[in-house]
Amino acid sequence: MIPGAVHPHLMAGGHWDSHYMIGHALRLRGAQYLSRAFASAGDRTKWTLRFLVKKTKNGASQHLLSSNISGTTETEIFFNSSDQLECHFCGGPAEGLFQTSRVFRDPGAWLDIVIVWDSNNATVGDRARCYINGDRVTSFTSYTNVTTAGKQSDLGQIGNVNVGRWIGASNGYLDGNIAEVIYAPGQAYDGSYFGRICPEKGHWEPIKFSGSLAGTNAFFLDFSDGASQTTLGYDKSGNGNHWTLSWNAVDTASAGINYDWLTDTPTNNFCTFNPLRKWAGDTDPALATYLNAGCLNTIANVSGTLNTAYVGTLPVKSGKWYWEITLNGASVQEIGIADVSQFPSVTLGSTGTWGYRPNTGQKSLNGVTSAYAASSTTNDVIGVCLDIDNNTLEFLKQTGGVGAFVSLGLITGLALPSIGSFAPFETHGNLTNGVSLNCGQRPLKNTTPPAGSLDICAKNLPEPPVLPRDIFKAVADSGANIQTSLAAARSGWSDYIEIFKRRDTTAEGWRWRFSDDTANYLDSSSTAAKAAFPALSGSSYGGYALRVGAAYGVATGRLSHTNGAADTVADGLATTRKLVILKNEANGSWFVYHPDLTAGKLLYLEQSANETTDATISGVNSSGFTVAAALATGTYRWISIAEKDGLVKLGKYSANASADGPFLSAGHRSAFHVIKCMTGTTGNWRVADKARSPNNMATQRLWLNLTSIEDTSSSVDLVSNGLKVRDGSGVNDANFSGATYVYLSIGDLPLKYTNAR
Structure with missing residues (x-):
């Protein structure tokens, strides 16, 4: 593709055409970094540094920037081995040091990081600041105030500075992508100078920087000029402060796998x-370490005991898609697609995968293996074309000519699950190298990919008909203010469900209130009858609102039921994938239907018991559901919540009792989730949300069936494309060995617009 030309595999038009776009980013991998020698001293008492970064490696110290002039004082900005962001402005334990409480282990999307040094600020606590996606960071595990007015940072002295490496020990290399690195000496800019909350979609997005870059050593690296290794380091501030790359990032040799000038950007x-996804049967604690180069390369499993398998971060549900796989070893066992809504086994021939086996030439379709084509080997490039709408999968192989590919055969009649979400996957043998993935973020080898196929990227994902922010709100406030805060958040909604829980006492349960009966509430921690909604008091509440309407996938109503006659409830949600809740307003259990429970079984919202045979709710179909005739006479409140792409995800998973627990692909960045054990052990209804845990780790837990106070003993990470379970294995947790859990996740951003947390 010609630099600057319209990309042939991106959809034209849409939301982004009227917004600021970043065209390219630079991938750092291995021992690669950028360097510059500051020839003149600049402002060392006030400066702003901005990085856009896609951090794709967890659990390792990785530097964004470091300077080390004297060998004893240094400025370091880095992710430590616990995935916290750490900044040392003046070296060692001296003034000006902080370490965030939040962790950054969301490799599927981009972060906007702004660091401010302002040592003459009249407010001592404002002298060293940090902003993530526009929000100021206020929680730190350690923070050393800058007590000396005018304290000088190491950055700004004459000497060497590195991006992507710790200069002091020549290690701490960054593995990931960077874009728009901006250094503004003499200025103290907050996040609003670099980005904004998108007024149409609600996500944090970059804006064109218009601040001053007049200070000595100021620079702006946008990596827009990929003509050569030299031009990639050009400073676009107008100051001529160019940087030097330690490697050739536009190397087109080696099948292009070393080409690091990417179109994977924050926009x-x-x-x-x-790297967060563990496959069933994979007990290797080092799984994520077998990925590198921005999570595009899979490498040898040094333990030598298991196959290694990986799946993509952006699943798709419809359309025609094309990507390429370069084989880096002779024992790549399968490439193709996996249904991320399932948990295929790492063992070959697993159901939930459809693929080509390069080492044998066979195809394997949802567990059935048969002959297909010739085998392939090291350095072969295989194109993969998935047409979900027509249930076809085609593999193409590069021949000797430049850009020339031949089809290995069109596979038809895949019978892909209608509820499935599909992403690229590969599996390779132990002690052997794997593959390199290219979804279009670097130039494709095939110059004529199948007609109508698209790259797997955010711009090509479908526009959600409704945004998550239009159906769900979560707030945290005092008892005196929680109702007002929630009402303001859901302003304009005429029909809704509200839920309130006091976080700091066991004296109150859960209060479910409905827009058609605001004077009363039901308590999910009890079988009690509905009661008058009380005045709320106390210092700490959580509040949630769900918008009711077919467009939002939520329905509720009241059913007058007579014992002996079954009732059919019409919910108008047009799907069988839905959660159904039924509660007698007089008294009795909260019956819960989830589509992934065993057929004929239900859960009870007020109990910790696992699934039980119960026909109270049955006949769930696209129109509604049936209430059993045997149910006691009374008035019942019912709720239906539908699974909707990018908005609401219903699913199940098997636990592994590990801090590296299951990854739940949700199709959105999760704002709220409920997890409940269905088999294997009893377990309470675990709840976490972004209002009480706005950052990772999301440790603040409550339980829908308990009056218990909030605790913070374990966590689930809420990430850009789903949830990563890191819980323990107790009754209040979500990862008991051998147990199976069901869950509901509601998003705050769909995949198309998601940022990393």
């Missing part, structure tokens, strides 16, 4: 392999 996120 168009591309699919990579997902």
Whole structure:
């Protein structure tokens, strides 16, 4: 593709055409970094540094920037081995040091990081600041105030500065992508100078920087000029403060796998392999370490005991898609697609995958293996074309000519699950190298991909008909203010469900209130009858609102039931994938239907018991559901919540009792989730949300069936494309060994517009 030309595999038009776009980013991998020698001293008492970064490696110290002039004082900005952001402005334990409480282990999307040094600020606590996606960071595990007015940072002295490496020990290399690195000496800019909340979609998005870059050593690296290794380091501030790359990032040799000038940017996120996803049967604690190069390369499993398998970060549900896989070893066992709504086994021939086996030439379709084509080997490039709408999968192989590919055969009649979400996957043998993935973030080898196919990237994902922010709100406030805060958040909604829980006492349960009966509430921690809604008091509440309407996938009503006669409830949601709740307003259990429970079984919202045979709710179909004749006479409140792409996800998973627990692909960045054990052990209804846990780790837990106070003993990470379970294995947790859990997740951003947390 010619630099600057319209990309042939991106959809034209849409939301982004009227917004600021970033065209390219630079991938750092291995021992790669950028360097510059500051020839003149600049402002060392006030400066702003901005990084856009896609951090694709967890659990390792990785530097964004470091300077080390004297060997004893240094400025370091880095992710530590616990995935916290750490800044040392003046070296060692001296003034000006902080370490965030939040962790950054969301490899599927981009972060906007702004660091401010302002040592003459009259407010001591404002002298060293940090902003993430526009929000100021206020929670730190350690923070050393800058007590000396005019304290000088190491950054700004004459000497060497590195991006992507710790200069002091020549290690701490960053693995990931960077874009728009801006250094503004003499200025103290907050996040609003670099980005904004998109007024139409609600996500944090970059804006064109218009601040001053007049200070000595100021620079703006936008990586827009990929003509050569030299031009990639050009400073676009007008100051001529160019940087030097330690490697040739536009190397087109080696089948292009070393080409690091990518179109994966904060304004168009591309699919990579997902290091958070463990496959069924994979007990290797080092799984994520077998990925590198921005999660595009899979490498040898040094333990030598298991196959290694990976799946992509951006699943798709419809359309025609094309990507390429370069084989880096002779024992790549399968490439193709996996249904991320399932948990395929790492064992070959698993159901839930459809693929080509390069080492044998066979195809394997949802567990059935048969002959297909010739085998392939090291350095072969295989194109993959998935047409979900027509249930076809085609593999193409590069021949000797430049850009020339031949089809290995069109596979038809895949019978893909209608509820499935599909992403690239690969599996390779132990002690052997794997593959390199290219979803279009670097130039494709095939110059004529199948007609109508698209790259797997955010811009090509479908526009959600409704945004998550239009159906769900979560707030945290005092008892005196919680109702007002929630009402303001859901302003304009005429029909809704509200839920309130006091966080700091066991004296109150859960209060479910409905827009058609605001004077009363039901308590999910009890079988009690509905009661008058009381005045709320106390210092700490959580509040949630769900918008009712077919367009939002939520329905509720009251059913007058007579014992002996079954009732059919019409919910108008036009799907069988829905959660159904039924509660007698007089007294009795909260019956819960989830589509992934065993057929004929239900859960009870007020109990910790696992699934039980119960026909109270049955006949769930696209129109509604049936209430059993045997149910006691009374008035019942019912709720239906439908699974909707990018908005609401219903699913199940098997636990592994590990801090590296299951990854739940949700199709959105999760704002709220409920997890409940269905088999294997009893377990309470675990709840976490972004209002009480706005950042990772999301440790603040409550339980829908308990009056218990909130605790923070374990966590689930709420990430850009779903949830990562890191819980323990107790009754209040979500990862008991051998147990199976069902869950509901509601998003705050769909995949198309998601940021990393």
